[in-house]
Amino acid sequence: MKKKIQTAKAFAMLLFLGCTISLASCSDDDDDVTVPTEITTQTMYGDYKGRMATSTIVASEGEETPAGVEVSAKVDNDTVTVEKFPIKDIVMSIINDEEAADNIVEAVGDINYKIGYKPALTSAKDSILIVLDPEPLKLTLTIPAQSESDVDQTLIIETEVDAGENAAYSVADKKLKFSITARKVFIGEGEKQVELPGFTPATFSFDLEKTK
Numbered sequence: 001m002k003k004k005i006q007t008a009k010a011f012a013m014l015l016f017l018g019c020t021i022s023l024a025s026c027s028d029d030d031d032d033v034t035v036p037t038e039i040t041t042q043t044m045y046g047d048y049k050g051r052m053a054t055s056t057i058v059a060s061e062g063e064e065t066p067a068g069v070e071v072s073a074k075v076d077n078d079t080v081t082v083e084k085f086p087i088k089d090i091v092m093s094i095i096n097d098e099e100a101a102d103n104i105v106e107a108v109g110d111i112n113y114k115i116g117y118k119p120a121l122t123s124a125k126d127s128i129l130i131v132l133d134p135e136p137l138k139l140t141l142t143i144p145a146q147s148e149s150d151v152d153q154t155l156i157i158e159t160e161v162d163a164g165e166n167a168a169y170s171v172a173d174k175k176l177k178f179s180i181t182a183r184k185v186f187i188g189e190g191e192k193q194v195e196l197p198g199f200t201p202a203t204f205s206f207d208l209e210k211t212k
Helices: 002-032 088-095 098-108
Strands: 046-055 069-075 079-083 113-121 127-134 137-143 153-163 168-170 175-187 202-210
Touching: 046 175, 069 202, 088 098, 088 153, 088 175, 088 202, 098 137, 127 153, 127 175
Parallel strands: none
Antiparallel strands: 046 069, 046 202, 069 079, 079 113, 113 127, 127 168, 137 153, 153 175, 168 175, 175 202
16 A cells, blocks of 8 residues: 555656646747747848849830849938949940940949938838938049149039839838939039930839848
8 A cells, every 4th residue: 555655656746747847848938939020110121132123215015124233232210222333324324335334433433322211111011111212323433634734533423313113121021122213414513514415214123132
């Protein structure tokens, strides 16, 4: 009889220990559960990589979409910054000479183009709609003197930029899509500024994915 009581006590102790371990394990599992972060307009803040495609006309049915070039961007509370903005297409539209365009791009250097924006979270919280407010894109080009008696000349190129429609960030796939259009190009500044004749408007379409 005594042996049976001891066995029962041992069994009860094992059950108690088993429950304790089980509860502790459940508690640990609960601690490891990731609580979903609340979706706000800040969700889109971060670094991006993707492509920028350039088009000068609206593509007709059957035409291939331009492959574009790789770009990087950053998004904060009120600005989308396109790093090392590919300015070659704008320069090409001005001079239509690829070799000269490459020389100008190299002379101008890296341009980080900042675009202001205002966000609005949809009621479903599945995307963030964006209203872009782009400023003119300004390039400063220094033209070396042709002789010792001359001095270097500074050329200011200012591109008027309009915002495209349907700019948005998709929460599910972390993708940011928007477009801007270069409408006009001006040479010089102030009272001496003149519009460049014959410029063909170009649209820059961005398809970016958030990396962090």
